[in-house]
Amino acid sequence: MVVQLLGRERESAVLDGLLRDVRDGRSGVLVLRGEAGAGKSALLDELAGRAGRLRVVRAAGVEAESEFAYSALQRLCAPLLDGPGGPDGPDGLGGLPPVQREALRVAFGLSAGAAPEMLLVGMAVLGLFAEAAAAGPLVCLVDDAQWLDLMSQRILAFVGRRLDRESVLLVFAERTVDGAGDGGFAGLPELPLPGLGDAEARALLERALPGPVDARVRDRIVGEAGGNPLALLELPRGLSPAELAFGLGGPGSGPPPARVEEGFRRRVEALPADSRALLLVAALEPVGDGPLLWHALRLLGVGPEAAAPAEAAGLIVLGAPVRFRHPLVRSAVWRAAAPDALRAAHRALAGATDGGRDPDRLAWHLAHAAAGPDERVAVALEDSADRALARGGRAAAAGFLERAAALSPEPKGQARRALAAAAAHLSAGSTARVPDLLAAAELGPLDLLQQAHVHRLRARAAALTGRGSAAVRPLLDAVRRLDGLDPAAARETCLTAFGTAVRAGRSDPGALRLVAAAADALPSGDEPAGVLLRALAGWSTDGAAAAQPLLARALAARPEVEDPALLGAVVDAAAELGDLGAWLDVTDRAVRSARATGALSTLAAALPHRAAALGFAGRFAEGRALLAGAAAVGGGADGAGDADRAAVSVLLDAYQGRERPVLAAAERFSAAASAGERGPGGPGRLVAVAALARAVLHNGQGAYAAALEAAVEGAAYRDLGVYHWTCGELVEAAVRAGRPESAAGAREELAGWARAGTPWALGAGALAEALAGEPERAEERYREAVDRFARGGLGGFEARARLLFGEWLRRQNRRARAREELRAAHGAAVATGMAAFAERARRELLATGETVRRPEAGGSVLTPQEARIARLAADGQPNAEIGAQLFLSPRTVEWHLRKVFTKLGVASRRELGGALSGG
Numbered sequence: 001m002v003v004q005l006l007g008r009e010r011e012s013a014v015l016d017g018l019l020r021d022v023r024d025g026r027s028g029v030l031v032l033r034g035e036a037g038a039g040k041s042a043l044l045d046e047l048a049g050r051a052g053r054l055r056v057v058r059a060a061g062v063e064a065e066s067e068f069a070y071s072a073l074q075r076l077c078a079p080l081l082d083g084p085g086g087p088d089g090p091d092g093l094g095g096l097p098p099v100q101r102e103a104l105r106v107a108f109g110l111s112a113g114a115a116p117e118m119l120l121v122g123m124a125v126l127g128l129f130a131e132a133a134a135a136g137p138l139v140c141l142v143d144d145a146q147w148l149d150l151m152s153q154r155i156l157a158f159v160g161r162r163l164d165r166e167s168v169l170l171v172f173a174e175r176t177v178d179g180a181g182d183g184g185f186a187g188l189p190e191l192p193l194p195g196l197g198d199a200e201a202r203a204l205l206e207r208a209l210p211g212p213v214d215a216r217v218r219d220r221i222v223g224e225a226g227g228n229p230l231a232l233l234e235l236p237r238g239l240s241p242a243e244l245a246f247g248l249g250g251p252g253s254g255p256p257p258a259r260v261e262e263g264f265r266r267r268v269e270a271l272p273a274d275s276r277a278l279l280l281v282a283a284l285e286p287v288g289d290g291p292l293l294w295h296a297l298r299l300l301g302v303g304p305e306a307a308a309p310a311e312a313a314g315l316i317v318l319g320a321p322v323r324f325r326h327p328l329v330r331s332a333v334w335r336a337a338a339p340d341a342l343r344a345a346h347r348a349l350a351g352a353t354d355g356g357r358d359p360d361r362l363a364w365h366l367a368h369a370a371a372g373p374d375e376r377v378a379v380a381l382e383d384s385a386d387r388a389l390a391r392g393g394r395a396a397a398a399g400f401l402e403r404a405a406a407l408s409p410e411p412k413g414q415a416r417r418a419l420a421a422a423a424a425h426l427s428a429g430s431t432a433r434v435p436d437l438l439a440a441a442e443l444g445p446l447d448l449l450q451q452a453h454v455h456r457l458r459a460r461a462a463a464l465t466g467r468g469s470a471a472v473r474p475l476l477d478a479v480r481r482l483d484g485l486d487p488a489a490a491r492e493t494c495l496t497a498f499g500t501a502v503r504a505g506r507s508d509p510g511a512l513r514l515v516a517a518a519a520d521a522l523p524s525g526d527e528p529a530g531v532l533l534r535a536l537a538g539w540s541t542d543g544a545a546a547a548q549p550l551l552a553r554a555l556a557a558r559p560e561v562e563d564p565a566l567l568g569a570v571v572d573a574a575a576e577l578g579d580l581g582a583w584l585d586v587t588d589r590a591v592r593s594a595r596a597t598g599a600l601s602t603l604a605a606a607l608p609h610r611a612a613a614l615g616f617a618g619r620f621a622e623g624r625a626l627l628a629g630a631a632a633v634g635g636g637a638d639g640a641g642d643a644d645r646a647a648v649s650v651l652l653d654a655y656q657g658r659e660r661p662v663l664a665a666a667e668r669f670s671a672a673a674s675a676g677e678r679g680p681g682g683p684g685r686l687v688a689v690a691a692l693a694r695a696v697l698h699n700g701q702g703a704y705a706a707a708l709e710a711a712v713e714g715a716a717y718r719d720l721g722v723y724h725w726t727c728g729e730l731v732e733a734a735v736r737a738g739r740p741e742s743a744a745g746a747r748e749e750l751a752g753w754a755r756a757g758t759p760w761a762l763g764a765g766a767l768a769e770a771l772a773g774e775p776e777r778a779e780e781r782y783r784e785a786v787d788r789f790a791r792g793g794l795g796g797f798e799a800r801a802r803l804l805f806g807e808w809l810r811r812q813n814r815r816a817r818a819r820e821e822l823r824a825a826h827g828a829a830v831a832t833g834m835a836a837f838a839e840r841a842r843r844e845l846l847a848t849g850e851t852v853r854r855p856e857a858g859g860s861v862l863t864p865q866e867a868r869i870a871r872l873a874a875d876g877q878p879n880a881e882i883g884a885q886l887f888l889s890p891r892t893v894e895w896h897l898r899k900v901f902t903k904l905g906v907a908s909r910r911e912l913g914g915a916l917s918g919g
Contacts, residue, residue: 005042007200007229014191015047018169022054022137027163031145031185032173034193036257036328037230040173043193044141047171055132056139060327061147062286064334067400068360069393070121073152074108075287076140077125080132081108095131097880100124107151107391115392118151119594119603122158123884129159130166130889137167144327145172145185150395150428153184160188162887165895195227204229208236224256230326231256235263237314257328264332267313274306276333279316280345283333284365288321295352300344343369360384363400373409381407382417385424398424402437415444422457434461452481456493472501472511476518487523491530494519496565498536502572503643505684506717516540528557532569539576539720548577548756555582558589564605571609575721578753578760580792583613591626595885604630608644615652616760618795618832621864623652628865629887647689654693655700655796657836662697666690688719688726695729699736700836702843707733708742715746724753724764731768732804743772759792767801770808778808799828803841815848826852862903867916869893870900874912 005012011032018028032040048056059076081093093101103116104124132138142148142156160170172185176192196204201222209218225231235256268276281296282288297306310316317323324330337345350365363380370377381404388396401421408414422437438454446454459474475497482490494515501511519537524530535550551573567590574583587610594603607630611623630645650665669690691714698707711730715723727746734743747768754765763785770781782805789798806821822845829838842852862870865886872882879890879897886893901907904915 005039005046006204007196008039008043008046008193011043011191011193012046015043015171016050018171019047019050019054019139022139022167022169025165025167027166027168027170029160029163029170029188030172031188031190032171032193033176033190035228035255036175037228037234037260037326038193038195039229040175040193041143041326042229044143044171044173047139048141051139054137054139055135056141058141058143060143061145061149061152063147063331064284065286066147066149067364067396068149069151069388069391069396070107070149070155071152071286072142072148073125073155076142076152076156077104077108077128080128080138093128095134096124096127097884100127100884103392104128107393109387109391112390115390117392118154119158121151121392122155122162123887125155126159126162126166126887126889127880127883129163129168129170130891133167134891137169140168140170141173142171143173145174148184150430151393157185157188160185162889164888164892166889166891195225196229196232197227198222201225201227201232204232205236208233226256228256228260230328231260234260234326237263237267261328261332261335264315264326264329265336267315268329268333268336271309271313272306274302275309277302277341277345278306279310279329279333280337280341281348282316282322282324283330284342284345284349285322288323290318290320290322292349292352293322296345296348299348299351343371360387360400364403367403367407370407374407375409375413378404378407378409378413378417385420389424394424394428395430398428398430398433402433405437405440411444415441415446416450418444419446419450419454419457423453426457426461431461434458448481449485452478452485455481456489459493460496472497472504472508472514475500476514479518479522483522488525488527488529490522491519491525491527491533492565494522495529495533495536495569498533498540499565499568499572502720503685505688505719507684507687509717512540528554529566529569531557532566532573535573536569536720544576544718544724545752545755551577552579552756555579555586558582558585564602567602567605567609571612572721576724577756578724578758578764579756580613580616580758580760580794583609584617584793587613605644608648612648612651615648615655616796617793618799618828618834620652620656620796620833621867623648625864625868625886627652643686647686650689650693651696654696655837656833657697657700657839659697659701662693666694684717685719685722688714688717688722692722692726692729695726695733697836699729699732700834700840702736702840704733704737708737708739711746712742724750724761727753728764728768731771735771740772743768747772759788760794760797763788763792763794763797763801767804771804779805782808795828795832796834799825799832799834800837802828803837803844806841807844810844810848819845819848819850822848823850862900866896866900866903869896870904870912870916873897873900873909874916876909 014030018030021028032043034040044058048058057076057079059072061072065071093104096104100120100123102111102113103120105111106113106116107121107124129138129140145153148156156170156172160172163170172188174185195201202218205218205222205225221236222232225235268279271279277300278297281300282293285293285296294304297303307318311318315325315329317325346365347369350362350369353362353365355362359380363377363384366374366377367381381400385397385400385404388394388400398421401417401424405414405417405421408417418437418441422434422441425431425433425437434457438458441450441454455474456478459471459478462471462474475493479490479494479497482493498512498515498519501508501515504511516537519533520541522533524534531550531554535547535554538550539547554573555570555577567586570586571583574580574586587606590602590606591610594606607626611626611630614620614623614626627645627649646665650662653661653665669686672686691710694710695707695714698704698710707729711726711733714726715730717723727749730746731743731750734740734746750761750765750768753761755761766781766788767785770778770785773781782801785801786798786805789801802821803825806818806825809815809818809821822841826838826841826845829835829841845852868886869882872885879893882888883890883893888896897909900912904912906912906915
């Protein structure tokens with residue numbers, strides 16, 4: 001029988017609802033947030049009891065173990081790895097795609113192999129949960145989530161965002177500090193645990209009081225406890241009624257959780273020395289391994305009789321596994337221990353640990369047992385860092401290397417290890433420790449190449465922490481130091497500086513000149529970064545027209561891009577040249593490669609770039625779906641992915657006529673620029689994107705004066721990859737607003753752009769001439785623009801060119817011919833979701849005398865997610881591959897496909913192609 005927790009009826013009802021959902025085939029995720037002692041662990045216990053016959057797996061974060069990559073995740077997944085048929089049985093890893101299965105084996109140290117990226121491990125865990133739930137609903141409970149190791153936290157948060165129809169319930173309990181969690185699970189559904197109400201607090205206090213207590217004293221205790229259940233139960237323990245008359249600890253003694261921990265500490269101090277030693281060893285051994293604990297205690301000379309006082313004090317349960325009464329007991333024991341006692345406990349645990357089976361934990365205990373520098377231990381920690389990197393645990397490797405640097409007896413070794421630790425922290429996306437580690441490295445002897453890499457890492461850290469163009473100068477300093485020592489690294493760093501300067505745009509126009517000068521001073525390189533750097537530097541110094549041949553050469557190679565900075569440069573080059581084919585090709589391969597290898601940083605950059613390219617092709621629903629996938633992946637530590645998603649999203653909104661989000665985003669971008677923010681992604685270029693989006697929006701609405709104002713603002717600075725598009729909007733707005741003289745400069749710019757010879761540039765140049773050029777050649781130019789855009793696969797631009805052509809034909813009183821173009825424009829705009837342009841075409845058709853109904857909202861229309869799944873299934877891809885592309889489990893893919901079949905009225909995948917091609 002499950003006992004209802006006092007005062008937690010609302011929370012219990014929420015958890016009961018989640019259990020009903022998971023029994024009905026839906027998944028759920030929840031983060032219980034509250035201060036220490038609020039009852040989070042008790043609610044998890046209650047949930048486990050209410051789960052009945054459902055399969056329940058549990059794990060908890062442990063502060064002492066937070067440096068070990070995947071430690072908590074492995075404990076949570078361990079019961080799911082072996083099915084009835086062994087590790088490859090139906091409930092184990094055998095149901096996962098081979099690449100995911102291998103990634104999870106390597107991450108958990110079950111086999112050797114290439115270090116898996118976080119995304120690949122995340123997809124493997126999602127698949128593992130789904131496979132386990134195929135036999136019946138699965139409940140996963142994670143306590144003390146604030147102490148999870150970084151990789152476990154990130155992967156479980158990723159899985160929580162992707163759960164859908166797998167019959168999996170994932171519940172985290174996370175401790176808040178000052179009312180807030182650490183942000184690791186931001187965006188997931190949460191349930192805050194406030195303090196108990198007055199009546200419930202008094203009822204709970206009655207259970208803990210040792211005897212009758214004066215009503216005024218009871219009122220004081222209830223007030224001091226602040227509704228904290230653990231405080232109400234634990235703080236009166238061991239106090240007499242006379243002692244309780246003075247409250248729960250006197251004035252100024254801190255918040256209830258701190259007082260509870262202090263109370264646990266006093267109870268520990270009251271124990272015999274051997275019992276205290278037992279508790280300390282148990283606190284440092286996070287798994288609760290009983291045999292290991294007793295082995296270490298024997299090495300300390302502590303016998304079994306030490307257990308009785310600790311158990312009698314209600315602090316620990318020595319079962320299988322060993323459990324503390326509450327996580328605050330572990331904290332109290334650990335924090336209160338003297339340094340020599342801590343070293344002795346770690347030394348005993350090192351002596352009890354099998355170095356062959358668990359060399360990393362052995363090295364960690366030896367490191368904490370060391371009283372001073374120890375090269376032998378430092379070498380062991382370096383080996384542990386190598387093993388962590390081989391499993392994809394960059395954050396863990398950084399921790400091992402940082403400790404190795406501290407234990408290095410020689411300055412040279414300390415400097416080398418500190419530099420390696422800084423690089424590992426940067427690779428893991430945690431920049432806070434990088435400056436101090438680099439400063440420590442500079443205290444030791446470094447050769448010239450190491451000194452150059454110190455400057456490079458410092459500059460990259462500055463760029464990743466939101467300094468925007470302020471990072472350009474440090475990056476260029478690193479370029480100068482690397483030149484002659486590592487030319488390829490120098491060019492790569494200079495390309496990163498160029499991207500940073502481009503995104504700063506008008507907020508720091510001098511930055512591009514500095515980068516171009518540095519690039520000119522470097523030796524040329526034939527690798528993709530070298531060719532791109534030369535082409536883009538030429539653009540900034542010699543102008544767009546002069547740079548076109550170099551840009552075309554850089555794109556002709558169709559480079560494989562695994563580095564996000566290089567990918568951004570390729571996309572900038574494609575946008576500047578108007579080469580949508582290269583843009584689509586490179587981003588498609590980048591997305592495919594990143595998905596296959598789990599390269600999270602590359603995928604976070606590639607998905608928004610791919611979504612933008614699809615938008616230019618008129619495939620807005622697919623672009624939206626990719627942006628949703630990018631949001632699930634996250635933007636990485638630098639936040640650049642967030643800025644790219646915001647930029648692409650506002651442009652798609654503009655084309656689809658969504659006024660409110662466009663204007664809201666434009667206001668945010670402008671406010672950021674006005675406040676002087678120079679974050680990654682650059683408010684300078686974001687301001688240009690916002691102006692362009694407003695111009696597109698208003699042109700679609702027929703509000704040409706507003707469109708002209710926005711386009712003039714956007715074209716005031718030559719932003720790479722944005723300027724020519726803005727010029728096209730400016731020409732249309734100026735002509736339609738009756739101010740053709742304002743279009744002259746933009747028309748000339750587009751004529752120069754057309755010399756690039758790409759369909760986009762040629763189409764834009766022809767359309768500008770049709771609008772603002774010689775009237776007698778207008779029809780010829782309109783036809784050319786439509787043809788160029790169609791040949792280039794630029795669906796959105798083709799629809800708009802047909803709309804403009806149809807409007808011109810109607811004004812020439814050629815109504816029958818106008819209807820042909822307007823019908824085509826209207827149909828394309830409706831099909832792609834360009835609502836404002838569709839409405840503009842509809843009004844023009846009405847003016848020709850043709851009646852056109854507005855599209856009906858609702859109906860059995862596929863969602864963007866369903867449409868992507870349907871097209872991938874129609875292409876013959878199995879559910880597992882579709883799920884890997886869309887970050888869904890195969891079971892969720894199957895559920896969406898069933899809905900697709902119902903909406904389209906088909907019975908099998910073979911019929912999907914025909915149904916989709918039929919609209």
